[in-house]
Amino acid sequence: MTLEGLYKELADLNETEAQTIHKLVQALKRTRVSPLAYIEELMNFQPVGYNEKKDVYVHRMLITDELKNRFKILHGGITATFIDTAMGATVFQALGPDVKVVTLELTVNFLAPGVDGWLTAETKIVKRGKTIIVMETKVTDEREKLIASASSTFFRLDQEVR
Amino acid sequence: MTLEGLYKELADLNETEAQTIHKLVQALKRTRVSPLAYIEELMNFQPVGYNEKKDVYVHRMLITDELKNRFKILHGGITATFIDTAMGATVFQALGPDVKVVTLELTVNFLAPGVDGWLTAETKIVKRGKTIIVMETKVTDEREKLIASASSTFFRLDQEVR
Amino acid sequence: MTLEGLYKELADLNETEAQTIHKLVQALKRTRVSPLAYIEELMNFQPVGYNEKKDVYVHRMLITDELKNRFKILHGGITATFIDTAMGATVFQALGPDVKVVTLELTVNFLAPGVDGWLTAETKIVKRGKTIIVMETKVTDEREKLIASASSTFFRLDQEVR
Amino acid sequence: MTLEGLYKELADLNETEAQTIHKLVQALKRTRVSPLAYIEELMNFQPVGYNEKKDVYVHRMLITDELKNRFKILHGGITATFIDTAMGATVFQALGPDVKVVTLELTVNFLAPGVDGWLTAETKIVKRGKTIIVMETKVTDEREKLIASASSTFFRLDQEVR
Secondary structure (H helix, E strand, O other), X not given: OOHHHHHHHHXXXXXXXXXXXXXXXXXXXXXXXXXXXXXXXXXXXXXXXXXXXXXXXXXXXXXXXXXXXXXXXXXXXXXXXXXXXXXXXXXXXXXXOOOOEEEEEEEEEEOOOOOOXXXXXXXXXXXXOOOEEEEEEEEEOOOOOXXXXXXXXXXXXOOOEO | OOHHHHHHHHOOOOHHHHHHHHHHHHHHHHOOOOOOOHHHHHOOOEEEXXXXXXXXXXXXXXXXXXXXXXXXXXXXXXXXXXHHXXXXXXXXXXXXXXXXXXXXEEEEEEOOOOOOEEEEEEEEEEEEOOOEEEEEEEEEOOOOOEEEEEEEEEEEOOOOEO | OOHHHHHHHHOOOOHHHHXXXXXXXXXXXXXXXOOOOHHHHHOOOEEEEEEOOOOEEEEEEEEOHHHEOOOXXXXXXXXXXXXXHHHHHHHHHHHXXXXXXXXXXXXXXXXXXXXXXXXXXXXXXXXEOOOEXXXXXXXXXXXXXXXXXXXXXXXXXXXXXO | OOHHHHHHHHOOOOHHHHHHHHHHHHHHHHOOOOOOOHHHHHOOXXXXXXXXXXXXXXXXXXXXXXXXXXXXXXXXXXXXXXXXHHHHHHHHHHHOOOXXXXXXXXXXXXXXOOOOEEEEEEEEEEEEOOOEEEEEEEEEOOOOOEEEEEEEEEEEOOOOEX
């Protein structure tokens, strides 16, 4: 795909669509310097820090139109993506950058629709085993309404099994 | 965002990035005429049909670079999005377009990484209650390797509760 | 079965076995005056009260030999039974005795073996909908070690659906 | 507890209660020669065999009054116990008696009440990894009605992790 071809393709976009493509381009450009995947940049995924009092790792994402389903609320799959990403980032922050993990299993309870604004994920490590890590995440919106609650089992790949 | 502003933004893209934006624009344009959400178009989500012998509804998606995580395999959240979308589409196909549902709970077991090509989801309705619908989905790749297995509880909104 | 027949059957029990049957008889007799099922009496299931500060309903059970698996730790199924019973009792306490519910789905993460003594379940209602109730339960032992963490979706039968 | 003490305790049982104690004693006596736990004997848990065509391991249990909840249907916790036991027995049959496993996580969807007669569990191994085993179990009653559907992640303890 040449740039000229791309320009032609864009010529019939209306203003809202141009705005959407602008956001998609911004997300793509962020992946040039970020360790995040494109889909995570599309969510504006960001670490907020460690809440020592609650013993939870905090992350956030922004609900935008591109992430909504046909009923104009946040796509449940994106909620799951946010949770999975927050859990993976928590392992990275809590156990160090050399720990490699895969998700074995993820259970999400969807409690209320995600409508707009920033969502916050608070992730707690409930088991920190040699090979098994179990985490729980609560997702709330800016009104502090609970949107989703999830649990997940992760497996450490860096623990060599012989 | 004006088109001219957008063109400037695109000027420094390399060829691979231009190709990515091309795909994103195509996905956005498909939402003009499709009932699918943008994220579903990005996955190239498609219905394949009903397999009468197995009693499953079949859907598929294409693994592309935009949908991968930093380890260059399909993002687990996208697998969950594919499953949730396939289940929602199954309700639509099996119960009719007037049935409105929300996902109450989704459990996904991740069994093998999604690497490339088309993924196929086979969804079975295991309970078809007045208000509760329970479905199970198996996701396989083109080599017929089982990538993920999931179960989910959906709630019918069209059944008025007084 | 006549009592005499039963007496004959018991004649070859050793002391430990007689002790076990004693406990089983006690549990059976408690069901005469208790709303609890036999299996719940066998677990010595008891309400402890509502912890206002934590906003959780507290219940407990006693690990006995009859409830262990062949590896001499608490049977995982009994842990699940304890959790399901604690959640059902929580609905009863929080919403009143006329509310009838069934469990739609239960997910349990087993975090450490149950070895001996009393187990405590703390149950929080995370969604209290018109027809859907979602709860989360944490099970700890007397050393405050986390044994299991669970989430569950309950359905209210008393909300008539027309 | 002496036998004489036990006899006194039994003196006021009515016929139904004596019948219940009879079954409990029979279950206890079976544990003398069986590898099963008491709770499994109480369920009359039995292996039925391997169904090669379906590639599932089949087990069964008998619904009795002792296993019911206060609504006179099978206690959901016992359904979970049946499933967990069937999965453990499947590992034993499929991988050999030296393989030691623990349940990491169990998700059960309760689809219909268990009322009476024998329940059948069909268990399929969907992932047979070096350390992780994922299984799915379907529970049906004698009318072939689907009572419950479950998935579970097991962890092999015999694979030494260094």
